[in-house]
Amino acid sequence: MPRLEPPMPAPVPIDPRSSLRAQFAHTLRAMRELRGLSQSALAKELIVTREVIASYENQRNMPDREFCVKADEFFGSGEVFQGLWHHMQREHVASWFELYLPHEAEATAIRTFQPAYVPGLLQTEAYMRADARSQTLGDGWIVQRLARAEMLRRDDPPHLFAVMDESVILRAVGGAAVMREQLAHILDMAKRPHVHVQVVRMMDGWYYGLDGAVVVLSKRDQTGAGYVEAQFGGRLIEDPVEVSRLGLRFDEIRGQALNEPDSLALIRRVMEAMQDDPVAEEQP
Numbered sequence: 001m002p003r004l005e006p007p008m009p010a011p012v013p014i015d016p017r018s019s020l021r022a023q024f025a026h027t028l029r030a031m032r033e034l035r036g037l038s039q040s041a042l043a044k045e046l047i048v049t050r051e052v053i054a055s056y057e058n059q060r061n062m063p064d065r066e067f068c069v070k071a072d073e074f075f076g077s078g079e080v081f082q083g084l085w086h087h088m089q090r091e092h093v094a095s096w097f098e099l100y101l102p103h104e105a106e107a108t109a110i111r112t113f114q115p116a117y118v119p120g121l122l123q124t125e126a127y128m129r130a131d132a133r134s135q136t137l138g139d140g141w142i143v144q145r146l147a148r149a150e151m152l153r154r155d156d157p158p159h160l161f162a163v164m165d166e167s168v169i170l171r172a173v174g175g176a177a178v179m180r181e182q183l184a185h186i187l188d189m190a191k192r193p194h195v196h197v198q199v200v201r202m203m204d205g206w207y208y209g210l211d212g213a214v215v216v217l218s219k220r221d222q223t224g225a226g227y228v229e230a231q232f233g234g235r236l237i238e239d240p241v242e243v244s245r246l247g248l249r250f251d252e253i254r255g256q257a258l259n260e261p262d263s264l265a266l267i268r269r270v271m272e273a274m275q276d277d278p279v280a281e282e283q284p
Contacts, residue, residue: 012058021059021099024084029057031075046070060102062088062238099236100215103225104148107158109218111250115165115209117173118182121149122162122189122197127182130174152195159194163254165209166202169270176274183271190264198257199266207256208249216247 016026032042032053039053046053046067055061063071068081075081104110112119118127128142151157169186172179190197200209213229226237226246237243258266 014057014059020084020088021062024063024081024088025057025059027080027084028053028071031077035075045074059099062236064239100225100227100234101148103217103219103236103238105151106219107217108220109159109161111161111214111216111218111247111254113163113209113214113250113253114168115213117168117171118164118186119160119162120145121152121160122186123149124178124182124185126178127173130178152189152192157192157194159196161196161198161250161254163198163200163209163250163257165200166266169199169267172274180271180274183267183274187264187267187271190260196260197263197267198254198260199263200253200257201266204256207253209253209256214246214250214253216243216250 014022014026014029016023032039035042037045039057040050043050043053047070048067052061052067056063056067063081063085065082065085068085071077071081072079110121112121117123117131123145125142125146128145133141152160169183173182186197189195200207213227215227217225219225224240224243224247226243228235228237228246237246257263
């Protein structure tokens with residue numbers, strides 16, 4: 001008896017206008033269907049698994065350049081897939097967070113630098129609610145962010161290397177009381193052996209961190225991902241070469257920071273010196 005494949009679920013519609021990643025998925029599916037091929041049949045032609053093809057078509061994973069070269073050769077499409085891949089590496093998308101989360105959930109090490117606010121995994125609920133975005137995104141956004149931080153309390157938590165500009169700890173987001181609680185939370189989390197916190201002093205002048213936020217993830221399978229931030233969106237980085245470059249950039253930034261004991265001492269001094277500001281506290 002021939003081996004029967006399990007039935008595939010109905011394909012999810014793809015809007016190719018939403019992002020270059022969606023355009024890639026739409027193009028791959030369209031060209032496969034024009035050839036009358038199933039995902040399994042195309043997978044055999046390109047020497048990958050059906051799950052790989054499915055993950056590209058549902059936008060769960062991003063292909064590497066080698067896959068795109070093989071796809072262009074098989075479909076005779078010139079450099080259509082390679083061109084899409086090239087531009088996907090540089091695309092800023094508003095929905096970056098949804099693309100980023102699966103990578104973060106698999107991370108064994110998270111390296112994050114933030115020049116303007118406390119890294120998300122170390123934020124308190126009150127600090128999150130002081131973010132203007134919480135008023136438009138609602139409680140679900142906050143619940144999701146709080147749930148993410150629970151990974152640091154797992155039995156096998158990822159190592160978190162969090163570097164912040166000194167301006168982050170000086171800015172009383174939500175008022176002095178909220179910020180004191182936030183700084184106390186950072187100090188408490190830093191007691192955990194897998195959480196490392198450092199601060200770059202403002203008096204030290206220019207450094208690469210002034211160019212913006214950086215996040216680099218390392219996974220158990222030796223792959224990684226990265227993220228850089230921009231207004232109205234961000235860019236998820238999955239190309240191994242770029243992830244490696246981003247990791248070096250993080251190391252350059254971290255090299256400018258105070259060591260961990262001195263960083264925590266600075267945070268404690270700022271927390272203890274932060275006084276209530278009646279004007280700041282009288283927020284509507």
